[in-house]
Amino acid sequence: MFAIKKNIPLLLKILLIFGFEYFFWLMLKITLEYIPFNPDVSFLMIKQTEVQDRPEYLSFFYTHVYTSIFVLLSGFLAILRKNFGIKNFHRNIGKVYIFLILILAAPSGIYMGFFANGGFLSKISFIILGSLWWFTTYKAYQLARQKRFKEHKQWMWRSFALTLSALTLRIWKVIIVYLFHPNPMDVYQIIAWLGWIPNILLIEYLIAKKHI
Amino acid sequence: MKILNYTLASLLAVSLLSCKKDGKMSETGKDSVIAKKDSAVIPEIYKEYYGIYTGDFAGMEKIIDETDGSEYEGSINKRISLKINRITKDSVYGQSIVNGNQRPFRGIFNESTKSFVLDEPGNDKTDGRFEVKLSGDSITGKWNAFNKTAVKSPLKTIKLSKKDFVYNPNFMLDKDSDLVDWSNPKDFVEKYTDEETGKTESYTTSKNRVASEAIFNLNASKQKLSEKDLKNLRKIDLEIIKNSVFARHGYSFKKETYRYFFEQTDWYIPVSNNVDKELSPMEKENVALLNRFIKYAEDKYDSFGR
Secondary structure, eight states: OOHHHHHHHHHHHHHHHHHHHHHHHHHHHHHHHHHHHOOOOOOGOOOHHHHHHTTTTTHHHHHHHHHHHHHHHHHHHHHOOOTTTSSHHHHHHHHHHHHHIIIHHHHHHHHHHHHTTTTTHHHHHHHHHHHHHHHHHHHHHHHHTTHHHHHHHHHHHHHHHHHHHHHHHHHHHHHHHHHHHHHHHHHHHHHHHHHHHHHHHHHHHHTTTOOO | OHHHHHHHHHHHHHHHHHHHHHHHHHHHHHHHHHHHHOOOOSOOOOOGGOEEEEEEEEEEEEOOOOOTTOEEEEEEEEEEEEEEEEBSOOOOOOEEEEEEEEEEEEEEEEETEEEEEOOOOOOOOOOOOOOEEETTTEEEEEEEEETTSSSSOOOOEEEEEEEEEOOOOOOOOOOTTOOEEEEEEEEEEEEOOOTTTTTEEEEEEEEEEETTTTTHHOOOOTOOOOOOHHTTOHHHHHHHHHHHHHTTBBBSSSSSSHHHHHHTTOOOOOBBSSSSGOOOHHHHHHHHHHHHHHHHHHTTSSOOOO
């Protein structure tokens, strides 16, 4: 009995790792829909107004799609805080995560937020999400350079919680559509907020309870 | 003098008559544009009977009860159109169209009884013989399948009235139409808790898709649609808005869903199983846009993704 209780965090950890791997696999499949390059496939099927009216839209879109899958992967590997026998692995993979977000994924995400489906309510959510994503990542980077590793860890968890909104948003979508069958843009407005707010609240709770 | 008067009078009468005939000729000439008749030299008679006759195509067929599997005879009713394209001394030419199945026919017209015997070619299992009678603007009679075992309902009665097919971009579904798509029920499991025993049981039930009011407001034949107009619509709405374009051009639908929706109107006359060439450039653009949204709704609405 005691052994089970002691092992709960470990079991939870294993469960989370497998869960992440499963949804990462789904994300990879979605990303691969955009290869080879085709400007009216998948999500772009309903984005032709932007594609045609804004010559820069596709560049931002592809930047976001192609970098985000590596952000997810590097973020996951870095948050495990193991070097896996490779010298400075955590440090280097963490740098990949940070620079992909700061230079490519977050700015392109914020840009796309301005043209998000679902009107004003979704747009404002995605713009806030993108900005917070950039800020938390930047803060975590600064703290690591200052060698304030405890705070670095906390801000990294905040950043990664927002990164994971890519998964949670899509999971919420499946659940909400299954339960309530709302119209497509109504789903968009709901998941735009539901995708990241519970994530960040959970991390804040864990930080407040000194679990992180 | 009297004789001269008579001759003048008779001449006048003849010219009046011919005037009347000319008038009729040009009228039927207009009809035949739709009827797509070929210009043959064989004299055509009874041009006034040319045109599209639309109405009921009813029969009995075996229906299997879904709940207990028992068989019973039920009545079915389809909408059929007969197009009479040409009547010559010894032949009648035309087409029948029902549920998207367009078949040519050839036959004879009996002048004295005003009745037709019309045969479909016979190389399709749904082919058969029409034996119908004309009275005024209506055609009644029966249809017999050549191959009685190949079709569900080999004997059908026919009740048609003459309708002029005109394309009008303003035609819309009536606001009091039934919005339920009865032909595509989706099974799902529902849970039920007995309040007395507290036991939970699950059972399978089915739900039908319901279209929204948007199908009365968006007209893809009149306005250039934008992505913004369509983004919040469900698949069924997109499908109805798209197929309204085809219905206006007289497309005979193969899918029951669309037949059901458009047969509720009085303007829908199925006249062809291919109207692609009739679409205006704007309609074509709208249909392409709607196709994209329908595909997106199909692929993405309930899946993990955006």
